[in-house]
Amino acid sequence: MKRSLQQIAEFVGARVVGDGSIEVSGVASLHSAGPADLGFVEEEKHLAAALASRAGGVIAGTFATEPISARPLLISDHPKLAFARAARLLGEPTLPTTGAHATAVIHPSARLGPGVVVEGRAVLNEKVEIGERTHIGENCAIGAGVVIGNDCAIYPNVTIYPATRIGNRVIVHAGAVLGSDGFGYVRDGKTGRYEKFPQVGRLVIEDDVEIGANATIDRGALDETRIRRGAKIDNLVHVGHNCEIGEDVVIAAQTGLSGSIVIENGVVLGGQVGIGEHARVCEGVMVGGQGGILPNKILQGKGVAFWGTPAQPLRQYLKQLAVMARLAKKE
Secondary structure (H helix, E strand, O other), X not given: OOEEHHHHHHHHOOEEXXXXXXXXXXXXXXXXXXXXXXXXEOOHHHHHHHHOOOOOEEEEOOOOOXXXXXXXXXXXXXXXXXXXXXXXXXXXXXXXXXXXXXXXXXXXXXXXXXXXXXXXXXEEOOOOEEOOOOEEOOOOEEOOOOEEOOOOEEOOOOEEOOOOEEOOOOEEOOOOEEEEOOOOEEEOXXXXXXXXXXXXXXXEEXXXXXXXXXXXXXXXXXXXXXXXXXXXXXXXXXXXXXXXEOOOOEEOOOOEEOOOOXXXXXXXXXXXXXXXXXXXXXXXXXXXXXXXXXXXXXXXXXXXXXXXXXXXXXXXXXXXXXXXXXXXXXX
16 A cells, blocks of 8 residues: 555654655565665664665654755654554555455354454354454354454464453464463372363453464463463464463563463563473563573563573573583583
8 A cells, every 4th residue: 555755654653854745655675675665774874875775765763864865764763663663554454354255154143343354264153253353364263252352363274262352453373273271181190190180261362462373372271371462472382371471571483381370571582482380480581592491480680681491690691601611621
């Protein structure tokens, strides 16, 4: 969708320097941008290269406040964030506008809001509620009693188990499984056999969450698993039963969370982090890739980076590595 630079500036909260009537229809890197594309530059040292690009317009930081080129600029305090918001604006609409495909199976008791799209071979079971303008992709399976809010995008082959609740503006990428049974068993000491512990809780996903492809999130065993507002979960992440993921948490690919873990607001978990049951990661903590957190452990320190297994503050971890390197040289 074409938008003028002035329209984009108003949407992202930027200021136009130059011709705001120029229209662009997409975003691109400055290396590959053409006249119909919008680019961005975060550092002053790269400004000259940005102005020499073929981009129709460039979002730049406050270091570019003067009309030093014929190239139109959109001045923002946070150019990368403004660029991301501009990309969202230019990408609308990307999905069919409304309606259910002829091959979709929708139970008579399901309720669909205005503007809902249901693609081919999707199945919506009894008492499903879908909010306004939500898009259900091909081959999705939506269980009984599931509630999905407004403006959500559920991509193909997503499975949502019964009674799961999903808020507004949630994105779920292809192949994700939401609300499945947790991995809970009780061992019979006499026979050595395992019997399944009840998995009768539910999964609640709040507003503005994004869940990556082939991620799996278990429902609670007896209570609930909750993913709070604004959390971003990458591909191939597993969240076990009874976990609580805080607001604006970021979890990178292949991370695995055991049951009953609390991840507080603003935590960042790198790729392949593993966390044992009943652990707590406190607000603002960062855990580096392949870090391991033992069961019942508490990590705290806002802005503190942890690394290694068992995870420890980065400075301490690096000191230990240095000591081991020196010992290895002595052998």
